[in-house]
Amino acid sequence: MTLAKVMGTVVATIKSSDLEGYKLLVLQPVDPQGQPKGKTMVGLDTVQAGEGDTVLIIDEGNSSRMILGNSMAAVRTVVVGIVDRIDSGGGI
Amino acid sequence: MKLGRIIGSVMCTAKDPALEGVKLLLLQPVDEGGKAYGEAVIACDTVQAGPGDLVLWEGGREAALALTNWFNTSDATVMGIVDRVDA
Numbered sequence: 001m002t003l004a005k006v007m008g009t010v011v012a013t014i015k016s017s018d019l020e021g022y023k024l025l026v027l028q029p030v031d032p033q034g035q036p037k038g039k040t041m042v043g044l045d046t047v048q049a050g051e052g053d054t055v056l057i058i059d060e061g062n063s064s065r066m067i068l069g070n071s072m073a074a075v076r077t078v079v080v081g082i083v084d085r086i087d088s089g090g091g092i
Numbered sequence: 093m094k095l096g097r098i099i100g101s102v103m104c105t106a107k108d109p110a111l112e113g114v115k116l117l118l119l120q121p122v123d124e125g126g127k128a129y130g131e132a133v134i135a136c137d138t139v140q141a142g143p144g145d146l147v148l149w150e151g152g153r154e155a156a157l158a159l160t161n162w163f164n165t166s167d168a169t170v171m172g173i174v175d176r177v178d179a
Contacts, residue, residue: 007124008179010095012148014139015172016158024093024148026124026179040124042093042148051178061154074150074158074171077093 003083004029004057006049010042018073025049025079027057032086043077044068056081093171096121098145102134110164117141117170119149124179135168148172 010024023045029038034054041059046067049055057079058064064078065071100118104111115137121130126146133151138158141147147170149155155169156162 008177010148010174011176011178012172012174015148016138018158019148019172026177039094039129042095061152072157072162074154074156074169075093076150076152076154 001056001058001080002029003032003086004043004055004079005034005036006051006053006055006079007040008051016074018068018070018075019044022046023048027055027077027079029057030054032088041077043079044075045079047079047082049079049082054083054086055079056083093148093150094121095124095174095177096135096147096149096170097126097128098141098143098147098170099132100143108165110159110161111136111166114159114164114166115140119147119168119170122146124177133168135170136164136166137170139170139173141170141173146174146177148174
């Protein structure tokens with residue numbers, strides 16, 4: 001899992017049936033200090049996250065398919081948690 | 093998934109049998125602001141997307157699963173047509 005910030009949502013009427021019923025979120029991967037890293041991506045929401053939230057994401061297909069309970073879903077990125085707080089005493 | 097803009101299509105008569113009947117699109121990856129990045133890719137279509145459309149697409153191993161016949165050679169597949177990005 002990695003951290004990301006929710007930048008917004010994507011609305012798509014015509015889409016694969018694998019995506020039906022899920023909110024699509026624009027995600028900016030961030031480091032533990034909240035600094036953006038890498039390109040944005042679009043993920044499926046499973047936790048009712050919203051714009052501005054720092055979230056936990058899975059960016060790997062097999063784990064995502066397990067979360068969705070659909071072994072054939074063509075999905076790699078899923079939002080699986082909303083971060084309340086990051087405690088980092090040591091160096092990261 | 094990622095966002096992309098369809099910038100054309102690719103005609104291919106002789107191709108892998110698993111891709112028969114599948115439209116091939118020329119796709120430019122873009123960010124949430126519509127700004128292009130990286131190189132264009134050839135993507136399989138599943139949603140009747142056309143030139144100019146902003147789309148959702150998946151790359152890598154998941155791209156193959158998006159097609160009806162999942163045992164195929166796709167490494168990029170268009171999975172949705174974007175109506176709106178609120179970001």
